[in-house]
Amino acid sequence: MKQSRLRIVRVLILFWVLAAFCAVNFAQISVPKPKRVITLAPSLGELVADFLGNDLSRIVGVSEYTDYPPALKSFPSVGSYAQFSLEKVLSLKPDLVFATMDGNPRDTVLHLKELGVPVVIVKTESLGAIQESIRQVADALGMPEKGQQMAAQLQRGIDRLKADVGSSSPKVMLQIADQPLIVAGKKSFLNDALEILGAKNIYADSELPYPKPSFEDVLRKNPDVIIIAAMGDDATLFRAMATRWLEFKTLNAVKNHRVYLVQSDALLRPTLRILEGLSVLKKVIYEKK
């Protein structure tokens, strides 16, 4: 038994030595003017398309559900942002790939880097981070001034919306999915949006970006306003969600008829269009009935 124990210890040591050896250090390669760009999230597709303007041919691949601008719908897909195909990405021979920490699988993105593909990773957990990501994308595309412009535009829009915010500070719950119930939590830019608009997100204390509370918890927290963010064109599913809330007559939101269904492709994308979403949000939160 001692002999095999020794052998196993040797194997373990070998394992850890090799693990250290295999840990790769990536140098970030920067390409001054990328001609073959792939975006791994719909929002990134939007941003890049925005900056490139008419030069959309420089985008060679997008993730599924990239639908804005509409021209991107017909571009080659590399898979969903949660699970994209490495092989597809590589076969398109990109010289720059945009990824986001909010949704792309970390290890697959790292793998891409290891294979020598230049990757720019953005973060979008707050409105400030969105601005930074805009600048990042623009820099990578070799258009830093455009980035500055857009970021400033975003800032102006946010400031305008912040300006005449009421002082009522209503308790809001922002729901983004049903079965299971998913809401916007602390580490999401949606939370940031609500705060800027002077609302109090009832899930601002959660550590997760998109927590999954129980119905009972929502009843306990008793929001004044419930906003359901509907994605895409088919609103029937989301309407069903809204009707469900109406059964809970004890909720303030239901009592005061403040359960809203909002078409929110714009709201849920961390791009300049978020301003549209934000103004709709503001209207909804402070609507006088």
Added chain:
Amino acid sequence: MRKNETLGVFLISILAWVATFWLALRIGVAHDVTPEILYGLRLPRAILATAIGMGLAVGGAGLQALFTNPLCEPYTLGISSGAALGAVIGLSLGVDGIFGGIAGPAFLGALLVTAILYLIALRPDTSSSTLLLTGIMLGFLGTSLVSLWLSLSSSTGLQGALAWLFGDLSRARFKGAVFLLAVVSFLSWMIWTHWRALDAFLMGEESAQALGVDVAQNRRKIILLISLLIGFCVGAGGMIGFVGLVVPHFCRRMVGALHIRLLPLSAIWGATLLVVADWLSRVLASPYELPVGIVTALVGAPLFLWMMLRRGEQR
């Protein structure tokens, strides 16, 4: 004589593996194959599939002998659940390693379950049925804990873990895959050196003891080796079922139940099966990938049922 037959079987089997390996390298999602794709993606994956397939098949055969039960699986011992639990925890804590944060913690998880089984096997009058039941219970416990952990953690981590749990070879890197192949080969060879004891176990523990095999000692050693093997395999590729169950069965029909031939043949066919399954998981629904574990189940379960039916007819 028998020797030439056996040689023939082995040659054909190796050819089968070579053919599937070539297939996995040649055909995939991309039509225009660059060196990065070939050497950076497809080759590591094929090597990893070879390694894991080998390990799972040898582990399965060993467990079946040890428990005198042809229906034994690596998962019967609950080791894969332990490995899965370790890996999920590792993923949540953001531990980085060769396979993007999984191999190390998974191995530790498997080792923990092995340690528990080891402590139970230390007592001289423990029967195999006790071990088997303990393994099944540990398996349930592990899987439940995995579900618990997943439900409590953030959603993006969850996505990654769920994909990995059902078998995911997409994280394969060349150096890591080759290393795993070396480890699996070494451990498989160590298990193979116990062929005499494994053969004796085929007729039951009491029988093995009467034949001169130190049951307690051999059981301990073999369990430890198999657990290490499974820990590495599950840590590298997630929970992949049916390979450990179906491949040894299939190979017994070709070369008989004695392990001196069974283990090497199972290793070859396990590798072949998983290379094919991984290839299918890539090409069937491209650019999406199916979890390999589901492909092996879809391939392995009907095969197993067919074998059971044929067995019934031949009686």
Added chain:
Amino acid sequence: MSDQSTSRAHPLLGVYGLSYSWRNQPQPESSGERKFGRGPTDRGSSGLVQVLNQVSFELARGEIIALFGPNGSGKSTLMKAAAGLLPLGRPGCGGQVRCAGIDFLSLSTQRRAQKIAYIGADLRAEFPLTAEEAVSLGRTCSGSGLFHPATRKDRERVQWAMEQTYCSDFRKRRLDRLSGGERQLVAMARALAQGAQVLFLDETLSRMDLNHQAAIGSRLKGLAQQGFGILVVSHDLNLATEWSDSVLLLKDGKKLAQGPLREVLTQENIGQLYPDADLVMGKNPKTGAPKVFFSVSG
């Protein structure tokens, strides 16, 4: 290693003061079994059931001992414990086993299998082993090297063993396609392949037909003449007496009597073993071997 002279002086097998106990063995509940006194009635204060109680006997070279006793008297336990298959370290367990003078129980499992071959009543056939492969497993204890799975000696031994037990005809057939009796022949062959001089047959002949039992019986006599020592457990008293030399009677874990057939197989002794059966002693008209006749009243 003992030198030649000492090994000849010692009996082939000597069992001295063998005791074995189980913890918390529940007494069987059925009234029928209680009536016939099934199971050892010795219950120690710690909840130990004494299955074997200081049993000693010797088996000489060339001797065939038939081991008789009612159910639960400890026959199987005696054989397994003597063969080193049961751990004797627990409370209530103990004893010495000497094989040609050597302390048998201190040997490794492998060496033990080279000296005593224990065969049970059946072979498990969960895996597709052929009869020949099953018999070849008997060579496990021979310790041939890793890369030479079957030496010539191994093959010859397997061949010989199969011939001794009339298995050669179905050597290539799978175990699960053999009848119960045929499997028992394979079990015997496997034991012979081990190369041990002492054979323990634990109801190994129970499923064989009369032909085979008779044939195996005479084979056993032949092996004994070659120097083997054989201990047989059988429920078929009358058949076993045809080819055994002596008899060991076991009751409630204790040795009742041991000795040559005609001396020990008396009405009185058998009556003590099976008090509820109506017995008459008789003789085989041809061989003169003692026979027991039972009658059923009503």
